[in-house]
Amino acid sequence: MTSNKPLGAALFGVGRIGQVHLKNMVDSGRLIIRWLVDIPAQHGLMAELIKRHRLTGETQISDIESSQKVLSDPRVDVVIICTPTPTHYDIIKRALAAGKHVMCEKPLTLTISDTKDCYELARKQKKTLFCAYNRRFDKQFHTLYQRYKRGDIGNLRVVKFTSREGGQSKQYLQNNKSRIFLDMAIHDIDYICWLVGERPSSVCAFGSISSYNAELYQTFDDVDCVTAILNFPNGVMAQMEDTREANIGYEQKVEVLGTKGLIQTQNMKTSELCTITQNSCQSEALLGTFFDRYKDSFPTELNHFVDVIEGKEEILVSAESCIIAMEVSEALSESLKTGNIVKL
Numbered sequence: 001m002t003s004n005k006p007l008g009a010a011l012f013g014v015g016r017i018g019q020v021h022l023k024n025m026v027d028s029g030r031l032i033i034r035w036l037v038d039i040p041a042q043h044g045l046m047a048e049l050i051k052r053h054r055l056t057g058e059t060q061i062s063d064i065e066s067s068q069k070v071l072s073d074p075r076v077d078v079v080i081i082c083t084p085t086p087t088h089y090d091i092i093k094r095a096l097a098a099g100k101h102v103m104c105e106k107p108l109t110l111t112i113s114d115t116k117d118c119y120e121l122a123r124k125q126k127k128t129l130f131c132a133y134n135r136r137f138d139k140q141f142h143t144l145y146q147r148y149k150r151g152d153i154g155n156l157r158v159v160k161f162t163s164r165e166g167g168q169s170k171q172y173l174q175n176n177k178s179r180i181f182l183d184m185a186i187h188d189i190d191y192i193c194w195l196v197g198e199r200p201s202s203v204c205a206f207g208s209i210s211s212y213n214a215e216l217y218q219t220f221d222d223v224d225c226v227t228a229i230l231n232f233p234n235g236v237m238a239q240m241e242d243t244r245e246a247n248i249g250y251e252q253k254v255e256v257l258g259t260k261g262l263i264q265t266q267n268m269k270t271s272e273l274c275t276i277t278q279n280s281c282q283s284e285a286l287l288g289t290f291f292d293r294y295k296d297s298f299p300t301e302l303n304h305f306v307d308v309i310e311g312k313e314e315i316l317v318s319a320e321s322c323i324i325a326m327e328v329s330e331a332l333s334e335s336l337k338t339g340n341i342v343k344l
């Protein structure tokens with residue numbers, strides 16, 4: 001199927017990531033935004049977004065209760081889901097059942113069985129279900145992947161990941177009901193398994209609550225810092241550190257050691273300026289948030305989704321890889337809880 005006509009779209013959820021996708025949907029010129037769907041408390045914001053993006057006359061507002069009319073709208077080809085994680089399953093299932101293609105924010109659902117269920121329905125309906133692991137579409141990360149695959153560093157031996165963010169709000173933790181591995185570290189898990197090209201055979205994890213905001217994470221029976229090791233059948237070892245509250249901006253580093261060389265990504269800063277005096281050498285601050293660091297990956301990810309629907313590209317995030325990331329995340333959560341090495 002090849003079509004260059006803009007596709008009709010409905011966006012569920014106009015919060016933080018929803019607004020990022022909305023802007024990219026408009027900028028792409030490949031989607032006509034037919035509906036914005038959110039709770040009544042967000043309808044004022046939605047009206048403002050419609051004005052800001054000059055969508056008046058093209059885009060309607062719906063609340064969640066009456067969202068079935070959105071899904072029954074024959075002008076809607078794709079549904080983009082940016083609502084809190086516990087709501088994904090129901091929206092994905094209803095959208096696929098209504099014959100729509102779906103792009104959904106990570107994690108796809110709260111459980112492995114629900115994720116499998118969604119992909120099974122997508123297969124039956126012959127529709128695309130795309131889990132938005134945006135890190136795969138980041139320039140640095142994508143190039144790292146390509147260089148390793150073309151043999152620049154030989155066979156893979158060790159992968160090291162560091163992800164440190166500036167904290168989550170109480171409301172986010174309350175709404176999303178997924179702890180650190182499923183909510184945050186799943187980005188790293190997905191990327192590592194994609195790079196290594198297989199499922200780990202065993203994993204183990206340790207965690208601590210050590211940030212200045214420790215009490216918040218304790219309230220949600222979570223930790224704010226984890227380290228984990230993923231051991232792969234082909235001999236690769238991966239090591240991850242994920243920290244919720246680092247107070248240093250958004251830190252993201254990857255190091256990949258192969259038999260012939262090493263590839264490292266660099267932290268991205270607000271500017272590449274470096275001020276040098278006799279007594280100091282000072283570079284600029286790190287980018288502040290995940291959204292700043294990954295700004296460029298989101299439009300690329302969205303274009304990929306449209307290309308897949310238009311038959312121009314093979315989907316980069318397969319059902320199998322999405323399920324593997326969920327399984328590893330669950331195994332790591334079990335290891336964190338029990339202190340055991342967990343075999344997959």
Ligand SMILES: NC(=O)c1ccc[n+]([C@@H]2O[C@H](COP(=O)([O-])OP(=O)(O)OC[C@H]3O[C@@H](n4cnc5c(N)ncnc54)[C@H](O)[C@@H]3O)[C@@H](O)[C@H]2O)c1
Nearest residue numbers: 013014015016017018037038064082083084085087105106
């Ligand atoms: N890929 C990424 O980089 C990334 C970054 C942030 C968040 N996320 C994911 O995106 C999702 C949303 O996160 P967020 O930070 O944007 O949250 P948010 O709270 O800022 O926004 C969620 C929005 O969904 C609305 N909403 C709640 N229930 C709804 C429903 N049933 N139907 C329609 N709208 C509903 C809320 O009113 C709110 O406007 C989560 O699953 C999260 O894991 C992904």
